[in-house]
Amino acid sequence: MRLLFALAFFIASALATQRRYDGYQVYQVKAKDRVSFDVLVKLYNERSDVYDFWTEPRYVDFTTDVMVPPAFTKTFVDVLEAFNMEYHIKIDDVQQEIELSRLDIAPPLAPKKALQRSPGTPRYSLDWTSYSDLPAIYEFVNEIAATYPNLVTVTSTGQSYLGNDMPILKISTGGSGKNAIFAEGGIHAREWISPAFVTWLIRELVENYAAHPQYVDNIDWYIMPVLNPDGYTYTFSPTGDRLWRKNRAPNSGVCVGTDLNRNFDYYWNTGGSTSIECGETYHGGAAFSQVEARNVRDAMLSVANQTKVYFSFHSYGQYWLTPWGYTSALPDDYQDLYDLAQSAVDKLTAVEGTPYTIGTSTNLLGLASGCSDDWAKGGAGIKYSYTVEMRDTGRFGFQLPADQILANNLEVWEGVKVVAEAVMLM
Numbered sequence: 001m002r003l004l005f006a007l008a009f010f011i012a013s014a015l016a017t018q019r020r021y022d023g024y025q026v027y028q029v030k031a032k033d034r035v036s037f038d039v040l041v042k043l044y045n046e047r048s049d050v051y052d053f054w055t056e057p058r059y060v061d062f063t064t065d066v067m068v069p070p071a072f073t074k075t076f077v078d079v080l081e082a083f084n085m086e087y088h089i090k091i092d093d094v095q096q097e098i099e100l101s102r103l104d105i106a107p108p109l110a111p112k113k114a115l116q117r118s119p120g121t122p123r124y125s126l127d128w129t130s131y132s133d134l135p136a137i138y139e140f141v142n143e144i145a146a147t148y149p150n151l152v153t154v155t156s157t158g159q160s161y162l163g164n165d166m167p168i169l170k171i172s173t174g175g176s177g178k179n180a181i182f183a184e185g186g187i188h189a190r191e192w193i194s195p196a197f198v199t200w201l202i203r204e205l206v207e208n209y210a211a212h213p214q215y216v217d218n219i220d221w222y223i224m225p226v227l228n229p230d231g232y233t234y235t236f237s238p239t240g241d242r243l244w245r246k247n248r249a250p251n252s253g254v255c256v257g258t259d260l261n262r263n264f265d266y267y268w269n270t271g272g273s274t275s276i277e278c279g280e281t282y283h284g285g286a287a288f289s290q291v292e293a294r295n296v297r298d299a300m301l302s303v304a305n306q307t308k309v310y311f312s313f314h315s316y317g318q319y320w321l322t323p324w325g326y327t328s329a330l331p332d333d334y335q336d337l338y339d340l341a342q343s344a345v346d347k348l349t350a351v352e353g354t355p356y357t358i359g360t361s362t363n364l365l366g367l368a369s370g371c372s373d374d375w376a377k378g379g380a381g382i383k384y385s386y387t388v389e390m391r392d393t394g395r396f397g398f399q400l401p402a403d404q405i406l407a408n409n410l411e412v413w414e415g416v417k418v419v420a421e422a423v424m425l426m
């Protein structure tokens, strides 16, 4: 009997641990000809349940990062060598990187002390020197709204599948007829730098309003800091998975989650996404099948007539991307989007030399249909639709060390300011 208890306890504690990546390796792979490139794309499209492509296969002679489970490294390397691909191991043991990056997580919120809020001093724990979980981000959102009621209004766009609220902040000095910028982060759960930037952007616009009042006096900002709150929570959970990407809604089979950024209804399911439920880019059973995508859609549509720019913040790769993702064809007004992106990236890179590449999603990263930026432009009619893939280029990937959060934020802010200046003149 005692043995049974011990066994039950052992099983329970074994189950109650975060998913481990012992022996998982990240390979940087380069296909040098069409045939071998097609092999990579086939793995990406058909075996993303096994091979986790941290970056999409782009073109012949471009590199892609693939995480490979230990049971498949031999098979994978055999394929690479059979097709004469160039490769090297970029991360030797993913679990080790996860252990290291645990140090970058802010401690959970302490119970609120019964303090009066002093005027003009919001009480929140975010300091952008570590990564914060969902409760800390929502505390920040509520505190900043309560402290600056003349600048910030928080409303709910609805709830996620698991019942997490999905707030949107309107940052505005009031009045009507202003141009707007819609910005969101955290659609992919594991890209922690994204909410870390978007929350910082909120702070900069609001707490630092006096340093640059023109950006809020002349523009209404609609900002959603975490589009995938269930997935984000799962990446922090001691029983979750640091490298989770999708949302947490169940599918018909055993695998959970839809890639929200393949679920939007603009040329949905026309390439660069998968119908395999276990795949990282599973597009869902139908366009807008996922409540989180519908919540964003409705929030955007309600302000689309005043919105000139849509920003979707992701990591990683250092790309400033424009539509389209569903086709290699360029939008009619591509030059406008490109020119503004170029001005933004010039300022961004001037901060400390971080290079960004500009172009359409398809032409830089390969086909990806059902993405939010394509829908923002094609579905909601927002002309300047940008996906910004922030730091880094893969040394740390999704586990960007927290000591790079501020540097990342400061440089991306320079780019955002350029776009804001342009919006004021539109």
Ligand SMILES: [Zn+2]
Pocket: 188, 191, 314, 315
């Ligand atoms: Zn992403």
